[in-house]
Amino acid sequence: MEEKIKQKEQLLLQGNVACARGALAAGLDFFAGYPITPSTEIAEYLARHLPKYGGKFIQMEDEIASMAAVIGASIAGAKAMTATSGPGFSLMQENIGYAYMAEVPSVVVNVQRGGPSTGLPTKVSQSDTMQARWGTHGDYNSITLAPSSVRECFDLTVRAMNLAEKYRTPVVVLMDEVLGHMREKVTLPQPDEIKVINRWKPTVPPEWYQHFEINPHYVSPMAIFGEGYRFNVTGLTHDPLGFPTARSKEIKDKLDKLRNKIEHNVNDIVQVKEEFMEDATCAIFAYGSAARSARQAIRMARQKRIKVGLIQPFTVWPFPEVYMEHMSERLDMILVVELNQGQLVNEVMRTNCGKTRIRKLNRYDGEIITPDEIFHKLREVR
């Protein structure tokens, strides 16, 4: 692969730009979007740079259309992505649901701002965590990744593109206003250090091809339009050929497949980053920009000889269930820090089953939570 962007030198990069560069590094071919703060820089960067590599950028009439165009492009063979914030993420839900149902590789970046509704266009929030899991109607399993630094914006966008291709599913990248707009010094990996995954293509002759084949991997090979396979894609519940069905067995098989392709591959999908956890007796559980303050608070606590560590889930969904069950047994207390009124803390409690103390610290006034606040809370609840 030709070197997409020079990535050797130390750079001062904004999170949004790192995200866009990650997408390019993972082989992005197509971007459709609609301007919205605080995500717009992703679109602006790609409008300028994507065509350099022969990719296509289009500004659609709204976010509903943006997600639709992303899906159409992906079915025509492109690696496709969109980026937005809360109000646009809400509009995209209809077609994100289509992408789950029709199993279309696609990446949706949500640079979160405060909500509900138009909310706080320029202020930070992590209040779309549950929407990323359950935003569209119906039963399905979501993959959602949450970076907490500029470098992670790059890395997790690469990973999101790869997981989308590997599992034929939409993948959400949950950033937030602080991450999107802050600048950090980073060195980006060389192209040959970046693992790029492409979708699994069919090798059977067209007569045998089933676009939604049920197989032991729960992921079907994916032909694209214009290469002789002439399959049907629909958002109606369908049989393995892609034709609408009302047979209960076929309905159940389809919904099981959507669940199993995630649940049977959690070990491949789930990633948790640990810091100071070797000797920790308690931990802070935080993701996204809240994890940055948590890290600093832990350094402060360690100076006071408090044995606390950081659990930072890169995969918010699927929730790192097995890992957290294990942690509940090992730790005396887990403090869940989020920039919302308490969303992922409910998952921590669910998997904890009363085994250890769970405490929470939440801020939802548009400001970033400070290390001091976390440190004081930690001292109080330890």
Next chain:
Amino acid sequence: MEQMTQVTHRYLRTKKKFPSVWCSGCGIGIVFGAIIRAVDNLKLGKDQIAMVSGIGCSSRMPVYADFNTLHTTHGRALAFATGVKLAKPELHVIVITGDGDGLAIGGNHFIHSARRNIGITTILLNNNTYAMTGGQYSPCTPFDKFGTTAPFGNVERSFDPCDLAKGSGAVFVARGTTYHVIQLQKLVEKAIMKRGFSLVEVVCHCSTIYGRLNREGTAVKMMEWQRDHAVSIQAAQRMSPEKLRDKFLTGVLWDIEFPEYCEEYEKVIKRAQGKVNL
């Protein structure tokens, strides 16, 4: 007739997907036949065609067609099709939509696709109602006509889809009917071959729902109405406004040249790559 049927059968997913969901006597099958014969006559390979639709009786068409087919969400066909076309401009992208799908929930995508002049052929089957959901009034239900949600008569004005497309920037606009099948096939052929956004509105009878609600009689009666009220644009030029009062125009209503979106975007790529001076 037999010859016509044989051609049609070559393009149907006969082994997989029949019988269809359509009522007997429905006009949608006639439109489907005309599209297939147009494709056959133009000698376009099946692999070169992507048929994209929304939701509705009319939008079920792609499921039965042996093309690359994409049955999307309600109203969004043109937005999905935009992604398909831009990612693979060599495909002939044909969008099948209804009056509700294309002009109510999908109205915004309709005007913007036309404005962009992206190379998509849109076939809008206008049966003046939301047929699939049982006959509610649509943006194309005429004033004073009935729908299940307009039980005392419709008090909204209806869209003229052709005027709307023209006003939004479409480069080719035509209207046909399910009665005039040969003309319809020719219009579809022209629309497919046109570079840029083209629209063919088809006056399409739905006797089961719209016909019954408005006492318009059988499918045959509704087609006879089309025969008696359609005037080709050429014939209209020789007719007085008085005579044209309760008629509607058919044929190619608008045909201009304007650069197609995907071709223009190729130039963007060249500029971005520095192969063209800005």
